[in-house]
Amino acid sequence: MRRGPRRAWRWLAGLLFVALLLVVGGRLAWTWLDPFGEQSIDRSQPALLQSIQNMSRYQAATGSFQVIVDLEKDAAFLPDAVKGTRTLFVGAGTVDAYVEFGGLTGEAVSVSEDRKSVTVTLPHAALEKPSLDNSRSYVYAQERGLIDRAQDFLSSNPPDQKELYLLAEKKITEAATASDLRNRADQNTKAAIEGMMKALGFTNVTVKYGPQP
Numbered sequence: 001m002r003r004g005p006r007r008a009w010r011w012l013a014g015l016l017f018v019a020l021l022l023v024v025g026g027r028l029a030w031t032w033l034d035p036f037g038e039q040s041i042d043r044s045q046p047a048l049l050q051s052i053q054n055m056s057r058y059q060a061a062t063g064s065f066q067v068i069v070d071l072e073k074d075a076a077f078l079p080d081a082v083k084g085t086r087t088l089f090v091g092a093g094t095v096d097a098y099v100e101f102g103g104l105t106g107e108a109v110s111v112s113e114d115r116k117s118v119t120v121t122l123p124h125a126a127l128e129k130p131s132l133d134n135s136r137s138y139v140y141a142q143e144r145g146l147i148d149r150a151q152d153f154l155s156s157n158p159p160d161q162k163e164l165y166l167l168a169e170k171k172i173t174e175a176a177t178a179s180d181l182r183n184r185a186d187q188n189t190k191a192a193i194e195g196m197m198k199a200l201g202f203t204n205v206t207v208k209y210g211p212q213p
Contacts, residue, residue: 056102058192060125060185066092067171068140069164086143089161091168092136095176096128097185117204118197124209125185130172132165139164 069089100123110119139161190207197205 057098057100058189059096059098060188060192061097061181063095063097063176063179063181064092065095065130065172065175066090066136067168067175069167069171071164071167087164088140088142089164089168090136090138090140091132091165091172093130093132093168093172095130095172095181097125097176097181098128099123099125099185099189111202112204116202117206118202119206119208120193120197121208121210122189122193124212125182125189127173127176127182130169130176132168132172137165137168 067090069091070086071089072086103123108121110121112118186209193207194205
Protein backbone atom coordinates (compact mmCIF):
# COMPACT_ATOMS: atom_id res chain seq x y z
CA MET A 1 0.00 0.00 0.00
CA ARG A 2 2.90 2.34 0.66
CA ARG A 3 4.60 1.74 -2.70
CA GLY A 4 1.70 3.20 -4.64
CA PRO A 5 1.88 6.75 -3.25
CA ARG A 6 5.67 6.74 -3.41
CA ARG A 7 5.61 5.75 -7.09
CA ALA A 8 3.03 8.46 -7.78
CA TRP A 9 5.20 11.09 -6.13
CA ARG A 10 8.22 9.90 -8.10
CA TRP A 11 6.28 10.08 -11.34
CA LEU A 12 5.00 13.56 -10.45
CA ALA A 13 8.50 14.78 -9.55
CA GLY A 14 9.86 13.34 -12.78
CA LEU A 15 7.18 15.05 -14.84
CA LEU A 16 7.86 18.41 -13.12
CA PHE A 17 11.58 18.02 -13.77
CA VAL A 18 10.98 17.26 -17.46
CA ALA A 19 8.60 20.23 -17.73
CA LEU A 20 11.21 22.49 -16.14
CA LEU A 21 13.82 21.30 -18.63
CA LEU A 22 11.43 21.96 -21.52
CA VAL A 23 10.67 25.49 -20.29
CA VAL A 24 14.34 26.40 -19.74
CA GLY A 25 15.38 24.78 -23.01
CA GLY A 26 12.60 26.57 -24.86
CA ARG A 27 13.64 29.96 -23.48
CA LEU A 28 17.26 29.34 -24.39
CA ALA A 29 16.30 28.21 -27.88
CA TRP A 30 14.06 31.26 -28.40
CA THR A 31 16.83 33.55 -27.21
CA TRP A 32 19.22 31.94 -29.65
CA LEU A 33 16.76 31.88 -32.57
CA ASP A 34 14.93 35.12 -31.74
CA PRO A 35 14.32 36.79 -35.13
CA PHE A 36 13.59 40.14 -33.48
CA GLY A 37 16.71 40.25 -31.34
CA GLU A 38 19.32 42.94 -31.97
CA GLN A 39 23.07 42.63 -31.83
CA SER A 40 25.49 45.55 -31.75
CA ILE A 41 28.66 45.15 -33.79
CA ASP A 42 31.30 47.88 -33.68
CA ARG A 43 32.92 48.06 -37.13
CA SER A 44 34.57 51.45 -36.54
CA GLN A 45 38.12 51.91 -37.74
CA PRO A 46 40.92 52.78 -35.30
CA ALA A 47 41.48 56.49 -34.63
CA LEU A 48 44.17 58.10 -36.79
CA LEU A 49 46.66 60.58 -35.37
CA GLN A 50 46.54 63.63 -37.62
CA SER A 51 48.83 66.07 -35.82
CA ILE A 52 50.76 66.77 -32.63
CA GLN A 53 51.18 70.24 -31.19
CA ASN A 54 53.51 71.28 -28.39
CA MET A 55 51.58 72.93 -25.57
CA SER A 56 53.04 76.12 -24.11
CA ARG A 57 50.16 77.25 -21.94
CA TYR A 58 49.40 76.94 -18.26
CA GLN A 59 45.86 75.82 -17.47
CA ALA A 60 45.12 77.89 -14.42
CA ALA A 61 41.40 77.38 -13.74
CA THR A 62 38.36 75.51 -14.97
CA GLY A 63 34.74 76.61 -14.71
CA SER A 64 31.74 74.29 -14.84
CA PHE A 65 28.58 75.72 -16.41
CA GLN A 66 25.02 74.66 -17.17
CA VAL A 67 22.58 76.49 -19.41
CA ILE A 68 19.02 75.88 -20.62
CA VAL A 69 18.47 76.67 -24.29
CA ASP A 70 14.88 77.55 -25.22
CA LEU A 71 14.68 77.40 -29.02
CA GLU A 72 11.37 78.09 -30.75
CA LYS A 73 10.68 78.00 -34.49
CA ASP A 74 7.34 79.26 -35.80
CA ALA A 75 5.70 79.26 -39.20
CA ALA A 76 4.62 82.61 -40.60
CA PHE A 77 0.94 81.85 -41.27
CA LEU A 78 0.27 78.60 -39.39
CA PRO A 79 -0.50 78.00 -35.72
CA ASP A 80 2.10 76.23 -33.57
CA ALA A 81 -0.12 73.16 -33.26
CA VAL A 82 0.13 72.66 -37.04
CA LYS A 83 3.66 73.87 -37.85
CA GLY A 84 6.35 74.81 -35.38
CA THR A 85 8.70 73.47 -32.75
CA ARG A 86 9.88 74.48 -29.32
CA THR A 87 12.79 72.68 -27.68
CA LEU A 88 14.22 72.96 -24.19
CA PHE A 89 17.82 71.77 -24.18
CA VAL A 90 20.07 71.42 -21.12
CA GLY A 91 23.71 72.10 -22.01
CA ALA A 92 26.43 71.33 -19.49
CA GLY A 93 30.15 71.71 -19.95
CA THR A 94 33.41 73.25 -18.81
CA VAL A 95 35.57 76.19 -19.86
CA ASP A 96 39.31 76.27 -19.24
CA ALA A 97 41.16 79.50 -18.46
CA TYR A 98 44.83 79.45 -19.44
CA VAL A 99 47.88 81.70 -19.59
CA GLU A 100 49.92 81.52 -22.79
CA PHE A 101 53.66 81.20 -22.23
CA GLY A 102 54.64 80.51 -25.83
CA GLY A 103 54.90 84.15 -26.87
CA LEU A 104 57.03 85.32 -23.94
CA THR A 105 60.41 86.87 -24.74
CA GLY A 106 63.50 87.45 -22.63
CA GLU A 107 62.14 90.83 -21.60
CA ALA A 108 59.31 89.10 -19.73
CA VAL A 109 61.72 88.09 -16.95
CA SER A 110 63.88 90.73 -15.26
CA VAL A 111 66.47 89.64 -12.64
CA SER A 112 68.27 92.02 -10.27
CA GLU A 113 72.04 92.21 -10.18
CA ASP A 114 72.26 90.45 -6.83
CA ARG A 115 69.94 87.73 -8.19
CA LYS A 116 67.64 88.04 -5.22
CA SER A 117 64.76 89.78 -6.93
CA VAL A 118 62.91 88.85 -10.12
CA THR A 119 60.03 90.44 -12.01
CA VAL A 120 57.90 88.37 -14.37
CA THR A 121 55.47 89.99 -16.81
CA LEU A 122 52.71 87.71 -18.08
CA PRO A 123 49.73 88.05 -20.41
CA HIS A 124 46.29 87.91 -18.84
CA ALA A 125 44.42 84.62 -18.85
CA ALA A 126 42.34 83.73 -21.88
CA LEU A 127 39.37 81.37 -22.22
CA GLU A 128 39.34 78.13 -24.17
CA LYS A 129 36.29 77.10 -26.18
CA PRO A 130 33.58 75.38 -24.11
CA SER A 131 33.75 71.60 -23.90
CA LEU A 132 30.21 70.22 -23.67
CA ASP A 133 29.64 67.03 -21.69
CA ASN A 134 27.43 64.79 -23.83
CA SER A 135 26.49 62.65 -20.84
CA ARG A 136 24.98 65.71 -19.09
CA SER A 137 23.58 67.54 -22.15
CA TYR A 138 20.14 66.46 -23.33
CA VAL A 139 16.77 67.55 -24.70
CA TYR A 140 14.56 68.21 -21.68
CA ALA A 141 11.27 68.81 -23.48
CA GLN A 142 10.04 69.33 -27.02
CA GLU A 143 6.78 70.44 -28.61
CA ARG A 144 6.15 69.84 -32.30
CA GLY A 145 3.33 70.63 -34.68
CA LEU A 146 1.47 68.01 -36.69
CA ILE A 147 3.46 68.69 -39.85
CA ASP A 148 6.77 68.44 -38.00
CA ARG A 149 5.72 65.15 -36.41
CA ALA A 150 4.79 63.76 -39.80
CA GLN A 151 8.08 64.88 -41.33
CA ASP A 152 10.07 63.29 -38.51
CA PHE A 153 8.09 60.06 -38.87
CA LEU A 154 8.68 59.84 -42.62
CA SER A 155 12.33 60.92 -42.45
CA SER A 156 15.05 58.31 -42.11
CA ASN A 157 17.39 60.79 -40.38
CA PRO A 158 16.95 61.80 -36.72
CA PRO A 159 16.44 65.50 -35.94
CA ASP A 160 19.71 67.44 -36.04
CA GLN A 161 20.72 68.82 -32.63
CA LYS A 162 23.77 70.70 -33.88
CA GLU A 163 22.05 74.08 -33.57
CA LEU A 164 21.17 73.35 -29.95
CA TYR A 165 24.78 72.50 -29.10
CA LEU A 166 26.06 75.63 -30.83
CA LEU A 167 23.62 77.82 -28.92
CA ALA A 168 24.61 76.14 -25.66
CA GLU A 169 28.30 76.75 -26.41
CA LYS A 170 27.59 80.41 -27.19
CA LYS A 171 25.68 80.97 -23.96
CA ILE A 172 28.31 79.15 -21.88
CA THR A 173 31.02 81.31 -23.50
CA GLU A 174 29.09 84.45 -22.57
CA ALA A 175 28.63 83.21 -19.00
CA ALA A 176 32.33 82.35 -18.67
CA THR A 177 33.35 85.77 -20.02
CA ALA A 178 31.11 87.54 -17.51
CA SER A 179 32.31 85.37 -14.61
CA ASP A 180 35.39 85.67 -12.40
CA LEU A 181 37.08 82.76 -14.16
CA ARG A 182 39.87 84.73 -15.87
CA ASN A 183 40.66 86.70 -12.71
CA ARG A 184 40.88 83.44 -10.77
CA ALA A 185 43.22 82.05 -13.41
CA ASP A 186 45.48 85.15 -13.12
CA GLN A 187 45.69 84.70 -9.35
CA ASN A 188 46.45 80.98 -9.63
CA THR A 189 49.17 81.63 -12.21
CA LYS A 190 50.72 84.33 -10.05
CA ALA A 191 50.84 81.98 -7.07
CA ALA A 192 52.41 79.23 -9.19
CA ILE A 193 55.11 81.56 -10.60
CA GLU A 194 55.91 82.96 -7.17
CA GLY A 195 56.32 79.48 -5.73
CA MET A 196 58.52 78.37 -8.62
CA MET A 197 60.79 81.43 -8.43
CA LYS A 198 61.20 81.18 -4.67
CA ALA A 199 62.14 77.53 -5.11
CA LEU A 200 64.91 78.73 -7.45
CA GLY A 201 66.33 80.95 -4.69
CA PHE A 202 64.72 84.34 -5.35
CA THR A 203 63.55 86.12 -2.21
CA ASN A 204 61.58 88.92 -3.86
CA VAL A 205 59.20 87.88 -6.64
CA THR A 206 56.98 90.31 -8.52
CA VAL A 207 54.44 89.07 -11.04
CA LYS A 208 52.87 91.67 -13.34
CA TYR A 209 50.35 91.38 -16.11
CA GLY A 210 50.24 93.15 -19.43
CA PRO A 211 47.19 94.99 -20.78
CA GLN A 212 43.86 93.20 -21.00
CA PRO A 213 43.24 91.60 -24.43
